[in-house]
Amino acid sequence: MTDGVGGKVGGFRLKEDWWAILIGLGIVAVAAVLFLNGSSLRWLAVLPPRWKEFAQVTGDLAENWPRYLAQFAFWLAAFSGALRGLGYRFRDIAPAFSLLYLAAYAIFVVGQWDKAVTYNLEAPLIALFAGLLIANTVGLPRRFDAGFRGELYVKTGIVLLGATVPLSLIALAGPVAILQASIVSIVTFLVIFFAAVKLGLDRRFAATLGVGGAVCGVSAAIAVAGAVGAKKEDTPITISAVVLWAIAMIFILPLAAKALLLPTGIAGAWIGTSEFADAAGIAAAQAYGGYAGKVAGIAGTSEQALQAFTLMKVVGRDVWIGIWAVVLAVIATTRWNEDGEAKGSAPDAREIWRRFPKFVLGFLFASVLVSALTAQYSLADYNKIAVAKLIGPVKDLRTWTFIFCFFSIGLTTRLREMAKTGRRPLAAFSIGVAVNVVLGFVLSVYVFGSHWATLGQ
């Protein structure tokens, strides 16, 4: 990327969300065509096997190395195409992605060990921890960040996730997710906003902090900071608070849910309500889903954790960011403009669409496509035919994208470079976190518990 100076206006580029849709729906479309012709994407969707003896891993590699090589070439072509479209250079992307793939393979192997759960070695947690350790000790060349684009990987994964979530499930569980998420989002925003104002912070900053904790983390913070015209230094402070808490919650929420033996659907809903960023929440939900069938007392399936999380976070919270931005822009312009200066921001209703997280459309479209293709199957045939030949391979490719994402988050979180949050912003945000976690738990476990525990059954 080239550095910009004043007046540097980025030319037209397809946004990252559209690239995620192109890659994700492209995979689903190819899987669908192969499925309709009696074939499958299984050959490409190779995964390291579950193992007890390491010889099983080396045996798998000796047998399947052409498949891993083809998969690596496929991912490199797809993601480097997208990243070049976003303005990055192939000579930076290629070495970074090669390293990412090799690391993802190694992380996958550790996560597939039959003792992994015993030692809390879930793949998302290892990926994140290893990335953080590398980024904050030896570090990697800055130009490699071109390939460590966690947001592109997680959005692609969410589009692929759409293929594994039946449309009927979205229609049935979506309204409950929207209701629960709306309650928590509004309460959390108001708590952080008024705590921040009470602590003496500017209202634009308070609003940026508020949506960072209430809606979709860093993404919400930048959207609302721009809409209300927050000071430049307010956004990095909000980002630091969100990243700090989001990373802590990746470890805290699954461990707390595990201690309480929550069913996977309930834990997914809680994580969806109380995590701050999509990528961080998927790491937590996938880690918790990994306990299904392995930890005595935890009911449900691994997919329930991810599905409940996605419905809550993506459908319940993310899609409303444009409305939050426009409403807060109206308030900022009409109520917070004491010095009479608009400071470059003004309400614009078109931002509801402009800021809409478009990858959600890919998630929905993938669900529609696969639901239409499998509508005629009985449950038994769905599990025997559609899951084996269509949904299973897409799900396995999705798992790769999430590992790419988690490792990238770790590698790009350089704690030394983060802005210092200061006591007052961190205090206001932390009060909101406490309210959010408790309220999210009460709603997920006691109010809507039976709904989330039986999600999709």
Added chain:
Amino acid sequence: MSLLGRIRDALLPRSGEGCASCLHFCTEAGWIEAHLPGLSSLSSAHASVRGEDGLCLSHNRLINGRRRCANYEAAHKA
């Protein structure tokens, strides 16, 4: 002015009054990520949610650039 007209004016700024061509307005994604540390860790300047926001170097604010201010200065044409 009718109520509908006032709502429209409040929510749809007139075209040609924005900051897009201002010397002080920066929207380039790489530049924004470099100036907002941590942004690319759990989000991205390439995300749809950013819309067309940019950094105003005159007011030192992140803005959506929908309202041109008195400090507007046309950027040099290439």
